[in-house]
Amino acid sequence: MATSDQEAIQDHFSRIREWLNAHRDLSYPEIFSPLYNDEDRIRLTIAILGEHSLLGGGTPTEKSAYALGKDLNLSQIHGSSADHLLRHRKRAKHDIVIQLCTLAIMCAPVDSQELAIAYGRRAEALLQVKLYEDCLKDVERAVKLEYPPSLMTKLLLIKTRALASLFEVDSIIVEKAIEETKALAKEMSGNKRGPITYVLNQIISGKVKRSNHVVKWNDEGSLPDFPPGHVDNAELPGASAAIAIRYSGKYGRHVVATRDIDVGEVLAVQMPYAAVLELDRRNTNCWYCLKQTWSGIPCDECVTVLFCSEECKERAWSEFHDIECNILGFIITEKMDITAIMSARLLIKGWREAGSWERLKENMEAIESNSDLRTKGFTSNILDSKKYTSIITLSACTEKRSMEDLFRLSVGATTLVYTLATMTTIFGEKLAGDRDVLLSHPWVVFAGSILLKHTQIHSVNSQMACEWDPKAGSSWTRAMVLIPLYGLINHSCDPSVNYTSHGRYMALHTIRPIKKGEQIFDHRGVSFASVPYAQRQLQRRQLFFFMCDCLPCQQNWPEFNDLPSYSEMDLPKSVVETLDTIMCSHNVFNIMQSRSTLDNSSVTPLSLVVLIENLKELYKYVQQPCREIEEVVRTLEHIWLQTGSRCQSLDS
Template sequence: MDVTEAWNIIRVKIIGNNDQDFVNDFKMQCTDEERIIFILNVMLKYNIIPSMYHDTKNAKESEKLRECGNKIFLSMPLTSTSCMETLRLYTESIAYAPYPSEQLALAYANRSAVLIKLHKYEECICDIDRALALTYPDKLRAKIYVRQIDCFEALNHPRMEFAIDEAQQWLNKMSLDNVNCKNLDDKLASIKKMPKTCNTNKQSNKKHRIKPPLPTIKTCNAKFPCASDALTMKYNEQYGRHIVATKKIEPNEILVVEKPYSLLLNPENMYTHCSNCLEVCWANIPCDYCTCSMYCSEECKITSWQKYHDIECSVFPSMLKMNYSTSQLFSLRIAIQAVRESSSIQALKEELKEVDGCNDPFMKGFSKNGVLMGNKYRCLLAFDTHAKDTEDRLFIRSLNASFILYTLATCTNMFGNPLKKDIAELLKINDVTFVGGLILRNQRLIPCNRHGFTELQLCRMLPFSRGSAMMPFLTLFNHSCDPNVARHSRSGHMIMSALYPIEKGEQIFDSYSQLYSYIPKAIRQKDLLKKYFFKCNCLPCQENWPLFNDLKSVINFGIKKDVFYDVVKLLKKCNTYKENAKKGIIFDKSDIVDDAIRMIKLFYYQTPKPCLELTQLIEELKSIVYLTGNKFEIPRL
């Protein structure tokens, strides 16, 4: 049965009978491990056994998905949208195809036909090589060699002559009475007649996207290696742990370049992004065993397997079929990483005991030498789990964690070998219940502490979530509905930069997604209270700042007209830049950024907040910064 069925049984048999002793007994459990033991005993008493939904490699399913892709690819004039849908179906076909198999070879070859339409020539070549390395039918080989030649031609690739020879050899084995073979032979003949120096206009369609290097921090912080020395941490009763400036900070100054402790891809991005690094991948390769993890390279595939996927592999497909939430999937991922990085489960128990016993709220989660090591689970152990969570929510999370634990213990090698599907036996093994407690703890800390790992979708110029990230240092920043910093994601890192001038001693405020200019105060406060358990007391909330359309212009504050016209010109220039970016034209924008910073500083010091033009400038600066981060651009045909 699934968690919903189990919850219904418990409500009917226990809660429905007004069993107050049961409720009181659950309240008496003080630790997450005790709660897991309590729930396992309930499951044992009422014979609640979690179901497993196996979703394994399946040749017939692979063929079905490939045929669906063929129907779209062959039945209508191709558009960018239909190409993307076909690509997704062929990629899913690759995920389901057994390794090695003819189905896998055919799916790779079919995907290569879409990739060449999208001008993804290098990725097309990779898929053709993968198909040819498998049991690809001899009668079809000439066709994909000719496709590969088209890619080599577009790239002016040195392998072109070899591919022409290979294509000719396979064509010679085929009957030219066949119309398709005759067409291929004619095409090959025309390619041979081309001057070697000639290159078609396909070359111009290949757009090299050179990723900008990661920004650098002027001087790194001794206690927070991922942060600038312009930041420090303080603690008080009002704000808890929070970050303040140690010196004056300028707009657009880089403050943090942090690598996540852990990343988890959103399930809906499974066939377009790498499950390990979360990069966009047009020709990803599948896990050899499961259907829900795909990678941009063999390197990412191996790294993922060694770090966590060898355990997840037999668990995640079932959890996805049973509609487990991202938080629940992430809670398992982080627990596996925690056990893996520790020398033993016993050592991890000691570390957990040490952190929980720390009476210094300032240093909790820091390493013994006083440094916040973002690549260690110890950092996450200091995260707030919101102990005042409602009993119902805590009970359901405990039930979810117990279901995950049962599957983990009985279907993986997490504890040496898969254990017997016997809850009574699992209850006797301390390591099992301890790991269950970790999973529950992770479920409780993830919702309030995770960050969205984002990408800019150029068609709409808006940031969307690729997945979830656990960021030990960035979690220390408090919220404001008018933050003085912005975050964006890039190549396995999250970058934070200043938006406004920030004075020495001023607190640095991030945004938990609620901005005063777009969402009314009542809705912001209700949402923040529900999700993060606090009532926002930032300046926009205290003064109930108006929404964007009701903001006053700088003209109302006595700014000279020539300055006003300068900012209007700048905003037009920003809009032109963004419109070009939507078309894939991204040029040097340093002059726009410099002008925006100059105007932001002018308005910040000379006009009261909130102000329409200052808000617009801040939004434009954020948009330009996002363009240096992760992007997902659908190619034009």
């Protein structure tokens, strides 16, 4: 696309932002009242933006300015930076080197010699950090492409060194690699052949010993199992029969206990309907399965995302990325948040699952006609997290939003449907972006209304899939996920459950005893011991559109430092002594953890067993609010976090 075209598109979206900022006090039309529907809102928003010349016009060009296509020069820049660090072999720079190598791969034109060179460069970097299997994958990829013959001997030497580190020197696979490298080395001049022959002789003589490769953290290695004798939930696949969905006028659909549940039980292990990786992790993690990867492969069309394998790449393409690929550049360039990606992906998946726009609309009408509010979203009598119905029926809180909020969300959804219409073929062909074309198309307004609903659903139902970073000693958000069952769990500032992320899975554990018939609660970002009452209520109202009436809010429980200790309670001496013993053990445990290097073996199943048993004992004698209960709960959540997904550094 010409520079003038790109500037015109950028100016178009800049004018929308400027207009919105200039009309903060606009008296919004009544149609943005919750009394009206999302199609009315999108239709009016298109008209308003068109009236103010904030919609583009004309026929879209063949190549979008936002496509962020392959760029040979950019690939070479990243590659040169990686080469510089590789030559100097600076310590504690392995993560940066491999990221630069990966960026060079992502930017390199498909099937080009530059792509082959980039794979060879990363193979060398992976050899240095002892990721031998990943190294061999990149060698194979480089060989399949147009790898320069002048560099082939060095590439085969990298392969031989990696194989010799994995297998015995007299194994057939290593012997074959040595012979292939020798044969090519013979064609080299003496001064170039010498170093290669020397390394080969070192390998043959056994002076290069087999080396331990880097052990990758398995995100799913500690994925919890349901307890022995567990009965599967007939309505909730992947959940314990100890929970069920109920409906009430006050709480809507919610989750309750069908029996007494003890501390530490696993209530569910679920995969999301949709999971969107945080954008700052898209060069290090798989865009489909979220797994951290050092030998990832790029999308063939864009330079935006990475995949850990051909399988994930193909699945993503067939499920959503073939459409999404065309607009990710726009979302990133315009600094839109992850909500836009989630909303668009839900639309693509829902449309694809239905098979057509007509069928999707029929499905939506059938859902709305379901009078059983408890089972709304069920498919074949189950809440199936693989079905779009389970997502689109989650609460959007539309009736609780302000007209200004609905208008601004409508502008975002309109911008997104405009982008899909003009940059992709989701409506059969790329459309002109003027108001009349969009309003007259049979499905653009409908699709925009679904995007608007997705935006609202995401804002109040998504969970953060977190990962532990041992190097930093803290956790980060790896992805935002939508899991239908978890979206039905209401908030309390004293939650009864805790989530742990394990790659694509998210497990649900109990952190306090739950009585039969009692509602299951999680917490949406804040707990009573961490955030003052007034601040909690403000956040609940602004982000989730409700005033919390949980027990901590009703009784205004104090924050952690002001919580009462069991030692201050009127308890028998024998009970205090028992609790003293428990907390002494807990303090020793915390000291040991603080001295730990937090490597792959620092957290053992025994750690969790001890913490859970300590918490059970505490709950036998005291209840919240109690400083010691909160302390043990925090430690338990901290340890659970370390057993799940991790951000692994090669610079340790």
